[in-house]
Amino acid sequence: MELGWSKLTMGDVATRAGVAKTTLYRRWAGKNELVVDAVAVLFDELELPDLGSLAADVEAVVLQFAALLDRPETRTALMAVVAESTRDEALRARIRDSIVNRQKRLVLQGRRRAQERGELPVEPDEATADLTADLIFDVIAGAVVHRTLVSAEPVDADWARRFTLLLLAGLGAAAAG
Amino acid sequence: MELGWSKLTMGDVATRAGVAKTTLYRRWAGKNELVVDAVAVLFDELELPDLGSLAADVEAVVLQFAALLDRPETRTALMAVVAESTRDEALRARIRDSIVNRQKRLVLQGRRRAQERGELPVEPDEATADLTADLIFDVIAGAVVHRTLVSAEPVDADWARRFTLLLLAGLGAAAAG
DNA sequence: CGCCTTACGCTACGACCCGTAGCGTAACTG
DNA sequence: CAGTTACGCTACGGGTCGTAGCGTAAGGCG
Numbered sequence: 145m146e147l148g149w150s151k152l153t154m155g156d157v158a159t160r161a162g163v164a165k166t167t168l169y170r171r172w173a174g175k176n177e178l179v180v181d182a183v184a185v186l187f188d189e190l191e192l193p194d195l196g197s198l199a200a201d202v203e204a205v206v207l208q209f210a211a212l213l214d215r216p217e218t219r220t221a222l223m224a225v226v227a228e229s230t231r232d233e234a235l236r237a238r239i240r241d242s243i244v245n246r247q248k249r250l251v252l253q254g255r256r257r258a259q260e261r262g263e264l265p266v267e268p269d270e271a272t273a274d275l276t277a278d279l280i281f282d283v284i285a286g287a288v289v290h291r292t293l294v295s296a297e298p299v300d301a302d303w304a305r306r307f308t309l310l311l312l313a314g315l316g317a318a319a320a321g
Numbered sequence: 322m323e324l325g326w327s328k329l330t331m332g333d334v335a336t337r338a339g340v341a342k343t344t345l346y347r348r349w350a351g352k353n354e355l356v357v358d359a360v361a362v363l364f365d366e367l368e369l370p371d372l373g374s375l376a377a378d379v380e381a382v383v384l385q386f387a388a389l390l391d392r393p394e395t396r397t398a399l400m401a402v403v404a405e406s407t408r409d410e411a412l413r414a415r416i417r418d419s420i421v422n423r424q425k426r427l428v429l430q431g432r433r434r435a436q437e438r439g440e441l442p443v444e445p446d447e448a449t450a451d452l453t454a455d456l457i458f459d460v461i462a463g464a465v466v467h468r469t470l471v472s473a474e475p476v477d478a479d480w481a482r483r484f485t486l487l488l489l490a491g492l493g494a495a496a497a498g
Numbered sequence: 499c500g501c502c503t504t505a506c507g508c509t510a511c512g513a514c515c516c517g518t519a520g521c522g523t524a525a526c527t528g
Numbered sequence: 529c530a531g532t533t534a535c536g537c538t539a540c541g542g543g544t545c546g547t548a549g550c551g552t553a554a555g556g557c558g
Contacts, residue, residue: 153514153515153516154515154516154517155514155515155516163535163536164535164536164537165516165517165536165537166517166518166519166535166536166537167534167535167536169516169517169518170534170535174516174517175516175517198492216407216408219407220404220407220408223400223403223404223407224404226400226404226470226471227397227400227401227403227404229470229473230393230396230397230400230470231393231397236473237473239471239473240471240472240473243471244471244472244473255496264492264493264496265493265496265497267496267497267498272498273496275483276483276495276496278472278474279480279483279484279487279495280487280492280495281472282464282467282468282471282472283460283463283464283467283484283487285463285467285471286460286462286463286464286465286466286467286468286471287459287460287463287464288463289463289466289467289471290459290460290462290463290466290467291459291463293403293406293407294403294416294417294420294421294459294462294463294466295417295421295455295458295459296406296413296414296416296417296421297455303456306452306453306456307456307460310456310457310460310488310491311487311491311492312491312492312493313491313492313493314487314488314489314490314491314494315375315441315457315488315489316441316442316489316490317491318453318456318457319432319441319442319444319450319453320442320444330543330544330545331544331545331546332543332544332545340506340507341506341507341508342507342508342545342546343506343507343508343546343547343548344505344506344507346545346546346547347505347506351545351546352545352546499558500557500558501556501557501558502555502556502557503554503555503556503557504553504554504555504556505552505553505554505555506551506552506553506554507550507551507552507553508549508550508551508552509548509549509550509551510547510548510549511546511547511548511549512545512546512547512548513544513545513546513547514543514544514545515542515543515544515545516541516542516543516544517540517541517542518539518540518541519538519539519540519541520537520538520539520540521536521537521538522535522536522537523534523535523536523537524533524534524535524536525532525533525534525535526531526532526533526534527530527531527532527533528529528530528531528532
């Protein structure tokens with residue numbers, strides 16, 4: 145439940161937590177629920193700093209997220225539940241509620257700040273504004289996860305800078321700059 | 322090995338393929354290697370059509386990729402090996418070689434076409450151009466995977482259009498509409 | 499034709515892990 | 529002091545991975 149479970153077995157978790165395996169099953173319905181809760185707690189560590197510009201804020205949260213995914217227990221646990229959720233509709237819904245929708249606060253907060261600074265326009269239609277926020281979230285989280293876990297290459301300050309430029313200014317600017 | 326293995330057990334795979342379980346172990350070292358090969362074959366179906374504009378090409382490949390991830394066997398197999406790769410360095414390298422680097426051809430092809438059309442500048446430094454291509458790949462693949470498997474919401478034509486606008490023109494344009 | 503190599507099918511097995519049942523026990527409550 | 533609650537512990541059934549051992553059918557070759 146804290147850090148370091150390299151193997152994701154209930155027996156190891158129980159041993160590491162200093163409790164009996166049956167105690168875990170009394171508190172959680174199964175392995176999936178336990179891991180989702182643990183990952184949700186880890187993700188709650190993320191915070192959006194106010195560094196004065198949208199670009200700096202995005203870069204900072206990207207690096208925070210990458211640092212979170214660098215911890216072995218986070219990447220293993222997150223990918224394990226996502227993999228399992230491809231065959232379990234209820235688990236997918238639980239992930240969406242406990243992790244995805246919960247962390248969208250970061251996108252909404254960043255957009256609000258950028259609008260207050262005049263860096264982003266205030267979108268008139270609230271429904272499409274929500275769609276845009278969802279899109280941003282999938283792009284940021286997806287890119288960092290894919291870079292870290294699929295491409296298996298590091299998310300360093302340089303990558304964060306390039307990614308932020310692409311996100312804010314588009315492909316033309318990223319290719320030119 | 323073809324389609325439909327909702328459960329990812331070697332016994333089921335063997336039965337479905339009409340062979341004995343031991344035959345699978347004679348051909349592949351283990352479950353991981355088998356699934357990586359199967360996923361690599363599935364991903365080779367992807368093609369980049371030439372629709373006359375970079376935006377149209379990106380939208381098309383995004384929808385193709387989403388259709389691939391809509392198949393239950395693809396999403397289950399892909400996420401299973403990625404999850405396992407968080408604890409297996411050799412498997413991660415195998416994924417990078419067999420899937421990631423192999424599909425970067427799509428990005429390189431799309432960029433070349435866009436440059437021929439004059440939609441994108443030719444980057445003078447080849448090293449940074451490669452970094453940009455890697456970045457684009459992680460953004461596209463990551464966003465589609467995250468949208469489909471983590472957010473668990475559909476990648477439809479409208480989402481593909483919004484995503485492509487964001488990718489090509491940046492956040493300001495996407496927020497404006 | 500007879501022999502040998504190769505590949506496959508099949509059964510059985512050990513090892514590991516999940517999740518549950520049953521029982522004993524310590525702590526807390528009134 | 530009696531009742532409730534929560535926990536520890538052992539044991540177990542079910543399922544899966546990966547392997548060992550043996551039998552057998554197919555194809556090359558003198």
